Amino acid sequence: MTIAPGLLPEGLRDRLPPEAEAASRLMHRVIVAIGRHGYERVSPPLAEFEESLVGRLKSSRPQDLLRMVDPVSQRMLALRPDMTAQIGRIAATRMGHAPRPLRLAYGGPVIKLRATQLRPERELAQAGAELIGSDSVAAVSEIIRVALDALKAAGVTDITVDLTLPDLVDTLAGDALPVDPADVARVRALLDAKDAGGLSAVGADAYLPLLSAAGPLDRALPRLRTLDQAQVLDTRLSAIETIAASIGDDVALTLDPTERHGFEYQSWIGFSLFGGGLAGEIGRGGSYTIVHGDGQEETAVGFSLFIDPLVDIGLGVEPVRRVFLPIGHDAARAAALRAEGWTTVAALAASDKPHTCTHQLEGSELVELP
Template sequence: MTTLPPGLLPEGLRDRLPPEAGAASRLLRAVQDCMHGFGYERVSPPMAEFEEGLAGRLKAGQGRDLLRIVDPVSRRTLALRPDITAQVGRIAATRLAHRPRPLRLCYGGAILKLHATQLRPERELLQVGAELIGTDTVPAVREILRLAVDALAAAGVEDITVDLTLPDLVQTLAETSLPISADKVEQVRAELDEKDAGAISALGAEAYLPLIGAAGPFDTAMEKLRAIDDGGALKTRLDALEEIAGPIAGKAALTLDPTERHGFEYQSWVGFSLFGKGISGEIGRGGSYTILHQDGAEESAVGFSLYIDPLIDAGLGRRDAPRLFLPLGTPDNEAAAWREQGWRTVAALSESDGGEALGCTHHLIDGEARPY
């Protein structure tokens, strides 16, 4: 067997070094403090669960993204989580099933995917999110979306954009004002997602073509959708979107892509993606969904997940306090006094120690902090 080079890690895994590791902790804390302020209580599920239980709760397709191991204790197959939302659903449906609804939970931790993507080559990611369980009404969605925007702002994200979607749009229209056969619904959904006008026409669903153009800035897209919805089948949905969008209109830019389905396969009536200035790709997504209980009953919920890694890569969370070098023999009480003022202190352990070499921004001379 070939000897591995020292420090080599599996593909898609990496060490977070200073200052990135510190940034990760600060960003996670800032986001979770925001969630705590909204009344959300933290839960912390394990990194691995029995494969059978975890795979059954994951959204469409995620079961293929499980890294599996055999538990030497139970002799059963375990799976490392690729997503924490499903675990929160399990907790809500079992250990916290007795708690009054609506139930507000938040979480944060590492996830591990079997495969990376072109946009994000990392397989281990830091996921943080909040779930409002027991309702998916307009006030619930409005609260969750407001929390998501405030949490990103607390993490230092600027020029936030929220892209809204209606995951059940085609199903709603197919059953009302734009009828198509049941066997074509999924095909039409897929082609609308791809914005393939030719394929939609080939399916005999020309009436759905205007939906492709009904995407863009929120107000413009809403006008186009209301014009398409002559029969009023979408009126309730569109009115709800306007109620949801109102409180965040001044905090984030709003866009609407009513037929976007990729990544929203398990959402019910509303979904959203989150973007920020200078950050590549999505930094989070959420929406309404249902949680399955042991008796087969489904419970409504709404929530979102954010990914901290893109924020770290964009340089957020690195606002460290200055580092003060303390000469050899500095009294402990003097060092403590500087820390109480917000300084990070680095004490010399030998005469050969140098503060500048140790990454300090200042050194202590005659009782004063002087910059290098």
């Protein structure tokens, strides 16, 4: 079967002007904002040996990767669906000797095996930061503030941070709200799906109040404290209060303590990021552990942002300042204009027209085009 000219695989697309330039500009702004906090950029390859990508994070699975056989080594390669595992590899190997906490930033394309309804694209531009060597309250507070600064630098407004407790069920099931170990995974899934009937069916009625302990943080946190009669979560909830205080009141804070989807490898805390005019989350992060080659685990906290949704709503596009340079134009004047930030388009023939330009150079003067 012949493929039609210009047809791309499902979930892949071309970025045309001006969106392609906007995407590049937004990536730069985000990386610069992250770097201002002391995070140094690394750039891992698009593909790695499959076992490297799978082994670094506990929840990584081969079936989630787009794989191929390397014709050189004859070993299985995989395209990265996320850059976090690669940063973990770099931190554990190439930079294993570096003092902790280690602050690293990254940006580049990732490839998903399958798309979702909310995000039909399979190729995404991802940027983020990882703080390796600590998942303390101070580390989490810092990483969220860095994420917020990055989003603001990209022009995102009306930001919401939705906090979650990925290991909540595991913490409660051991003592405060006992659950048969064989049923813990099912209870987690039912809470994630907000399935009250399912919880009752498996005898986990004690977990039903958790479904109502969600919403704006100033209301959800007191509800969760009321439910925590055994004070098993006291330290955790106090940590959230400290984190909230460090973020400030210029963003909205919400809490969904039972949210698990997308937080499979996070440990004690996770968060999703939302912005005005944007459908769905535009980033997520949280605490996790990196598995070293010797089996030892190292704590870390980080976040990833998705650039494409920002481009899709028009962020990163700047006013066009393009000058048409006719045949025989003043080259020195044109160079000076470029140094001032203008874009110049030189005629290659006398018949060329200033189709995409806003101004034309006539002698040494700029003339605005209608």
